[in-house]
Amino acid sequence: MKLPSALGVISLLALSVLSWPAVAPTITISVDATSAPRKILHASLKIPASAGRLTLYYPKWIPGEHAPDGPVVDLAGLKFSIGEKILSWRRDTLDAYTIQLDVPAGAREVDAELDYLSPATLEGGLSAGSSATDKLAVISWNQLLLYPRGWTSDAIKYAASLRIPEGWKFGTALPIATQNNNDIHFATVSLTQLIDSPVITGEFLKVVHLTDDPPTEMDIAADSAADLEAPDEVWDHYRSLIEQTNSMFSAHHYRDYHFLYTLSDHVAHFGLEHHESDDSRTDENALVDETSRKVSASLLPHEYVHSWNGKYRRPADLIIPDYQQKMQDDLLWVYEGLTQYLGEILTARSGLLTLDEERDHLAVVAADLDHTTGRSWRSLQDTADAAPQLYFSLPAWRSWRRSTDFYDEGTLNWLWADVIIRQQSGGTKSLDDFCKLFHGKPSTGPMVKAYTFEDVVSALNQVVPYDWRGFWSERLNNHGPGAPLGGIEGSGWKLVYDNTASEMVHAAESRNNSVVANSSIGMMLHDDGQVVDTIEGMPAAAAGIGPGMKVIAVNGKQFSRNEVFRNALKAGQNPSELLELLVENTGYYKTYKIDYHGGVRYPHLVRDESRPDLLDEILRPQGASRETPKVLEGTIW
Numbered sequence: 001m002k003l004p005s006a007l008g009v010i011s012l013l014a015l016s017v018l019s020w021p022a023v024a025p026t027i028t029i030s031v032d033a034t035s036a037p038r039k040i041l042h043a044s045l046k047i048p049a050s051a052g053r054l055t056l057y058y059p060k061w062i063p064g065e066h067a068p069d070g071p072v073v074d075l076a077g078l079k080f081s082i083g084e085k086i087l088s089w090r091r092d093t094l095d096a097y098t099i100q101l102d103v104p105a106g107a108r109e110v111d112a113e114l115d116y117l118s119p120a121t122l123e124g125g126l127s128a129g130s131s132a133t134d135k136l137a138v139i140s141w142n143q144l145l146l147y148p149r150g151w152t153s154d155a156i157k158y159a160a161s162l163r164i165p166e167g168w169k170f171g172t173a174l175p176i177a178t179q180n181n182n183d184i185h186f187a188t189v190s191l192t193q194l195i196d197s198p199v200i201t202g203e204f205l206k207v208v209h210l211t212d213d214p215p216t217e218m219d220i221a222a223d224s225a226a227d228l229e230a231p232d233e234v235w236d237h238y239r240s241l242i243e244q245t246n247s248m249f250s251a252h253h254y255r256d257y258h259f260l261y262t263l264s265d266h267v268a269h270f271g272l273e274h275h276e277s278d279d280s281r282t283d284e285n286a287l288v289d290e291t292s293r294k295v296s297a298s299l300l301p302h303e304y305v306h307s308w309n310g311k312y313r314r315p316a317d318l319i320i321p322d323y324q325q326k327m328q329d330d331l332l333w334v335y336e337g338l339t340q341y342l343g344e345i346l347t348a349r350s351g352l353l354t355l356d357e358e359r360d361h362l363a364v365v366a367a368d369l370d371h372t373t374g375r376s377w378r379s380l381q382d383t384a385d386a387a388p389q390l391y392f393s394l395p396a397w398r399s400w401r402r403s404t405d406f407y408d409e410g411t412l413n414w415l416w417a418d419v420i421i422r423q424q425s426g427g428t429k430s431l432d433d434f435c436k437l438f439h440g441k442p443s444t445g446p447m448v449k450a451y452t453f454e455d456v457v458s459a460l461n462q463v464v465p466y467d468w469r470g471f472w473s474e475r476l477n478n479h480g481p482g483a484p485l486g487g488i489e490g491s492g493w494k495l496v497y498d499n500t501a502s503e504m505v506h507a508a509e510s511r512n513n514s515v516v517a518n519s520s521i522g523m524m525l526h527d528d529g530q531v532v533d534t535i536e537g538m539p540a541a542a543a544g545i546g547p548g549m550k551v552i553a554v555n556g557k558q559f560s561r562n563e564v565f566r567n568a569l570k571a572g573q574n575p576s577e578l579l580e581l582l583v584e585n586t587g588y589y590k591t592y593k594i595d596y597h598g599g600v601r602y603p604h605l606v607r608d609e610s611r612p613d614l615l616d617e618i619l620r621p622q623g624a625s626r627e628t629p630k631v632l633e634g635t636i637w
């Protein structure tokens with residue numbers, strides 16, 4: 001790539017710029033990912049610069065991660081030079097993401113070399129978690145670059161190239177300029193678009209064309225070829241997801257969309273949204289194993305919805321000019337909460353889960369929130385306000401601390417809002433109408449349209465007049481016990497508990513190697529007996545058991561998931577018997593007697609025949625008729 005001159009043309013984009021040179025720079029970046037299986041990536045950058053102090057930033061606030069979690073600790077091998085001359089550099093003592101160096105007179109550009117140390121063992125942590133195996137890798141550009149101070153990320157341009165291991169294939173939404181075997185040169189794009197466009201690459205990579213209109217495809221990398229051979233019906237469900245989602249919104253805000261789907265037991269599992277793609281990672285067998293498919297069913301629907309809700313419509317407090325300014329997470333109950341709800345109902349509408357399975361899943365969500373005792377001290381709003389910390393909180397004490405509950409509680413609250421719209425409008429309107437109004441026409445390329453709390457209230461009132469401000473204020477700030485069940489109950493269903501676990505409970509427990517007894521004695525365990533969490537006020541906690549302890553034996557018999565623990569809970573229905581747990585805690589052993597006689601309890605939704613069944617109406621596939629959205633000219637990044 002040839003660098004354009006830093007002098008000459010006056011750019012309109014540079015009007016807000018602080019200092020010379022007046023034109024936002026174009027930086028070239030060449031990433032060598034051929035050592036990805038060794039978990040190290042190398043980047044070479046050419047950064048236009050002139051004499052004086054050069055301030056460079058490593059991206060800190062990562063879009064979609066809602067936190068200052070750019071992995072600067074994994075930036076290594078940093079070296080700056082001009083020709084043969086090595087330039088010394090120093091980190092800002094107040095901000096680890098800021099690097100400064102002095103550029104000598106006469107210089108036009110600085111060469112930078114750096115390595116990104118990808119986690120070498122399986123670790124969590126979103127896009128900075130484990131991202132490479134022997135057979136695949138996900139390249140997140142924000143981990144591999146620096147950018148100069150003085151311009152917005154929309155203004156700075158990058159001409160990027162990537163070398164992948166010999167014989168590997170790749171998928172990305174980033175426009176490709178040229179390709180020569182394993183060397184790919186991408187079109188010059190803004191820093192915003194580059195960071196919004198990760199690359200998935202692997203030896204076993206399958207491209208599945210989904211739809212022409214809108215153009216969508218899946219680029220799936222897996223640790224073995226067999227992982228990619230899903231039954232035909234799976235691809236049909238994903239095609240249906242495209243149709244149902246576009247019908248819901250009536251327009252879209254991307255040019256073409258790539259599901260970048262990584263299937264591996266050796267990478268971090270999460271989904272990260274982008275305008276024209278998503279970086280979603282889950283179990284190696286998530287396409288070929290039915291149980292695993294169910295557990296991961298709502299992952300891609302959630303991330304796809306984000307192209308509308310989160311990337312296109314975005315809380316004003318989350319829009320920052322570059323990755324250095326602070327984000328504020330107070331509206332994540334819309335950004336993530338609404339996305340979680342829409343993702344769930346689209347999972348059912350597209351057939352990725354049956355109606356029964358989706359209802360069983362909703363029952364699990366409601367039961368979990370029903371046993372979140374931390375709601376007595378922490379409001380739902382505070383889970384959003386504190387999200388940058390809560391995303392990294394540990395599972396221990398989750399019930400009492402609360403976690404990023406605005407996801408699952410968002411499902412229940414937005415279901416409630418959907419039910420209110422349907423009731424208030426006499427069945428003529430639904431939350432789908434809000435989606436069309438708020439996120440819909442006209443179709444555009446990627447662009448960002450800001451909103452505030454007032455805008456959400458106003459749009460809901462346009463769909464159907466109601467005290468939406470009061471509704472959301474109550475939902476966000478109350479400290480009442482129990483999950484918000486108004487939506488489930490208003491839609492004609494009731495949350496009940498019985499002694500039979502649903503398929504969704506079995507699937508989640510077997511996938512997570514866990515035992516969920518939060519509705520009975522108030523305890524979650526790993527299947528080796530390790531206590532993950534206990535629920536304050538419930539029998540296990542009342543007996544003195546807490547997270548981090550390990551159950552060794554139950555009523556005198558060695559702990560094992562089903563045979564002992566569940567049977568003991570069943571046997572404990574005799575009022576004269578106590579459940580006795582031998583527990584190890586930091587090297588000490590002790591027997592705890594739990595006075596509980598309720599047996600095993602699992603959540604379900606059952607029909608309330610006194611009310612119309614709105615829930616199934618919401619979850620059923622919607623009429624497919626829709627106009628063909630046209631993408632407007634003048635794409636804005």
Ligand SMILES: [Zn+2]
Nearest residue numbers: 302306336339
């Ligand atoms: Zn999300």
